[in-house]
Amino acid sequence: MAISVQQLTKSYRVHHKEAGLRSSLRNLFARRYELVEAVKQVSFEVAQGEIVGFLGPNGAGKTTTLKCLAGLLHPNAGSAEVLGFTPHNRERAFLKQITLVMGQRNQLLWDLPAMETFLVNQAIYGVPEREFRATLQELVALLGLEPLLTKQVRKLSLGERMKCELAASLLHRPRVLFLDEPTLGLDVTAQAAIRDFLRAYNQQYAVTVLLTSHYMADVTALAKRVLVIDHGELKYDGDLHALVEQTAPYKLLRLTLQQPVDSADLTRLGEIESLNGLEVTLRVPRDATKLVMAQVLASLPVEDVMIEEPPIEQIIRDVFQHGASYA
Amino acid sequence: MHAYLRLLTIFYRNAIINELEYRLNLWSRLLLSLFWLGWSAVGVSVFYVHVDRIAGWSYYELLVVLGMFVITNGFRQLVLEPNLSQMTEYVRMGTLDYILTKPVNSQFMVSLRNLNIFSLNEPLLGAGLIGYSLWHLRHLPSPAAFALFGLLTIAALLVLYSLNLLLQTLTFWLVNLENADALVGSVVEAGRLPVAFYGGWVRWALTAFIPVAFVTTFPAEALLGRLDGRIAVVAVVLAALLLLAATTFWNVALRSYTSASS
Numbered sequence: 001m002a003i004s005v006q007q008l009t010k011s012y013r014v015h016h017k018e019a020g021l022r023s024s025l026r027n028l029f030a031r032r033y034e035l036v037e038a039v040k041q042v043s044f045e046v047a048q049g050e051i052v053g054f055l056g057p058n059g060a061g062k063t064t065t066l067k068c069l070a071g072l073l074h075p076n077a078g079s080a081e082v083l084g085f086t087p088h089n090r091e092r093a094f095l096k097q098i099t100l101v102m103g104q105r106n107q108l109l110w111d112l113p114a115m116e117t118f119l120v121n122q123a124i125y126g127v128p129e130r131e132f133r134a135t136l137q138e139l140v141a142l143l144g145l146e147p148l149l150t151k152q153v154r155k156l157s158l159g160e161r162m163k164c165e166l167a168a169s170l171l172h173r174p175r176v177l178f179l180d181e182p183t184l185g186l187d188v189t190a191q192a193a194i195r196d197f198l199r200a201y202n203q204q205y206a207v208t209v210l211l212t213s214h215y216m217a218d219v220t221a222l223a224k225r226v227l228v229i230d231h232g233e234l235k236y237d238g239d240l241h242a243l244v245e246q247t248a249p250y251k252l253l254r255l256t257l258q259q260p261v262d263s264a265d266l267t268r269l270g271e272i273e274s275l276n277g278l279e280v281t282l283r284v285p286r287d288a289t290k291l292v293m294a295q296v297l298a299s300l301p302v303e304d305v306m307i308e309e310p311p312i313e314q315i316i317r318d319v320f321q322h323g324a325s326y327a
Numbered sequence: 328m329h330a331y332l333r334l335l336t337i338f339y340r341n342a343i344i345n346e347l348e349y350r351l352n353l354w355s356r357l358l359l360s361l362f363w364l365g366w367s368a369v370g371v372s373v374f375y376v377h378v379d380r381i382a383g384w385s386y387y388e389l390l391v392v393l394g395m396f397v398i399t400n401g402f403r404q405l406v407l408e409p410n411l412s413q414m415t416e417y418v419r420m421g422t423l424d425y426i427l428t429k430p431v432n433s434q435f436m437v438s439l440r441n442l443n444i445f446s447l448n449e450p451l452l453g454a455g456l457i458g459y460s461l462w463h464l465r466h467l468p469s470p471a472a473f474a475l476f477g478l479l480t481i482a483a484l485l486v487l488y489s490l491n492l493l494l495q496t497l498t499f500w501l502v503n504l505e506n507a508d509a510l511v512g513s514v515v516e517a518g519r520l521p522v523a524f525y526g527g528w529v530r531w532a533l534t535a536f537i538p539v540a541f542v543t544t545f546p547a548e549a550l551l552g553r554l555d556g557r558i559a560v561v562a563v564v565l566a567a568l569l570l571l572a573a574t575t576f577w578n579v580a581l582r583s584y585t586s587a588s589s
Contacts, residue, residue: 072424074582095430107425111345123337124429126330 002176002208003046003069007078010039010064038064040232041078048175049206051198053213053223053240055316061232062212063180069210070100070178082176096125099174101165103184108153114164115149118171125172132171139167143197159190166197179211183218195221216312230320240312247318248310251289253282255296256304269295278303334431335439342409342442356445360452367393367519368456382523387460388551389521394457395480395543396519401449402484403515407491409441412508414495427581434577438492457550464551472552475559479546482566486538489569490514492577499580518543541565 013033039061046052054062067073068080071087071094080087085094108117122132140146143163148156156164162182169177179198183191199222202209213219219226219240226243228236236243253270257278266272269292270282284292289307296302346352368390375386384392414437417423426436461468468476494507514537517525522533522540534540541562548554 067424070424070428072427072584090427092430095428098428100424100428102421102424105421105425107422109341109345111348112341116341116344120337120341123330123334124431 001045001081002048002050002083003044003210004081005045005065005069005078006043006080008039008042008065008068008075008080009037009077010061010068010073010075011035011037037232039068039075039229042229042232042234043078044227044234044237046208046210048208049202050225051202051209051211051223053211053219053226054229055216055219055226056212056229057320060229062229064232065229066100066178066180066210066212070098071095072100096172097174098176098178099169099172100178101169101180101182103162103181106161106165108161108164108168110154111152113150114145114153114156114168117153117164117168121168121171127172131173135171135173136167139170142200143167144193157190159186159193162186162190162194163197166194170201173205174207176208177210179209179213181213182211183213183215191215191218198222216316220312228316228319235319243319244309244312244315245286247315249286250283250310251286252308252310253284253289253292253296254306254308255280255282255300255302258301258303261300265300269299331432331435334435338440339442339444342444346444353445357448360448364397364452364456371520382521384521384523385464387463388547390460391457391550392521392543392547393519394453394455394460395483395547396515397453397456398450398480399453399483399487399518399542400515401446401451401453403487403511404446404449405443406439407488407511408446408508409443410438411488411491411495413437413441414498418498423584427584433581434492434574438488461550466551468550468552472550475549475554476546479541479549479554479559479562482562483542483546485566485570486541487511487515489566489573490538492573493569496573496576496580499584514539515542521547538565538569 012035014036018027042061042065054065056062064073068075069082069087071090074088083094083097085091087094108114109120118136121127127135140149143166145163145167148160148164153161153164166182182198183194186194195218198209198211201207202222209222211218211222224240225238226236226240227234228243250271252273257280260278263272263275266275266280266282270284273281273283275281282292282296293305293307296305371389371393372386374381379385381389414423417426417437423437427433429436491507491511494510497507517533517537517539521544522530523544525533545554545558545562549559
């Protein structure tokens, strides 16, 4: 196992701050502290070469878990093991095999071309010259960095910068990648480019990837397996498709009609999700999809029909709202 | 060790490339340093209009202390300011997370990663002022005095560095500690004059409590050949102890560090 987490618990002591001058003054002398449990007894394992997506709302504990695994935080209880190391001991042999990329953070030298940062990282990780050149060449090709290498970092666009960040983080050929919101703030094209790169890189080198993202598309495109975390608790660990089937035992039928029909005719076939002139979306039970489809074709004046999975955003929202455990 | 030297070479090569972007900076800095140096030298000369010696220090002897001040202040601008003084920024921006996930000693990274290369003129000017003053005094220090001066200067820089690290490490708990800089700055400022210039308890405090005397007065006295050898031993021991304390504190702080975003 590349990563093994047992009953991991991490809590923060944060001071309690009320609004107003008076309480601010009181805070000056006697602060009231509160213990916030960011991660509660989370356990999971990840095999070498797997891509696992972390899903959860803001403050769910995704980043905290990632930081525990990257050795930045000491867990309060439980244990974590990455590549056979205890992360928070931050041994060199461990740090040389992992990498951490944070979407909102910058490690590139701002006023210099990205190449200078690459050289710094080469020295930091002690990468031999030949290996460095070879790796760099591959990354440049995969990410299309050629025209960016000589531009000052501050003159790059956000997407270009992220590509350079990724390259800088991979020059030492880490075996485990911790990616915290790697596509944050990027436009759709840049997001897709980063995604394609990560998929190709994972397939080529069988690196283990732990990924958090707000963009569901990142997770659905990259990870077969997801960990759903909410309020610090692991709510689901498993196949993304299985999660969809469990949580949403229905599919969506999108119909384009030739002429308006009575809504009663539609309700007979399935639950109306939306009705917009001639565009209708019906919710039908997963196992009755084929049957309903036949009925629709037989009884309604349809121009076009499509069967769709419900959007993953909605499913995740359902998981959080109902709070049920699917693990 | 070799790897760290290689890192420093790369770091400082970058620092030079970086700062050469702003050529104007170089000249304006040099002019500014010269101006301040002249201003301070003239400033203290006012004390000597009617007397030859103050608290046992002649004007040119005093300029040796001033030169020592310029050297240590230059060191502060050259090394401390672009590194340790950024700690608040590192914690707030989460840059520290990147530093801590690198397979390199983190204290080394936060202490020596950057160099304010244009401040290099300050220590050089300070050395120049010391040379000029010694020439005026017709005093050529013995090789032993030079060696002792070198040793005490290293001790002085280590004392300053350690004090700075101790203060900046507090950032882990207080997050915003940009004033730590001003505090170390004023310790250095107080070293413009020999501690003998300060009366009674202030002198005592500047020697024992805040080690200002160790930063400028004692190295200057070593050069002038009038330093008690025992003080040199104390200076070295003090520097070693402070460095040990600061390093230990840094490691303890790292353990309790819980980064900027939760």
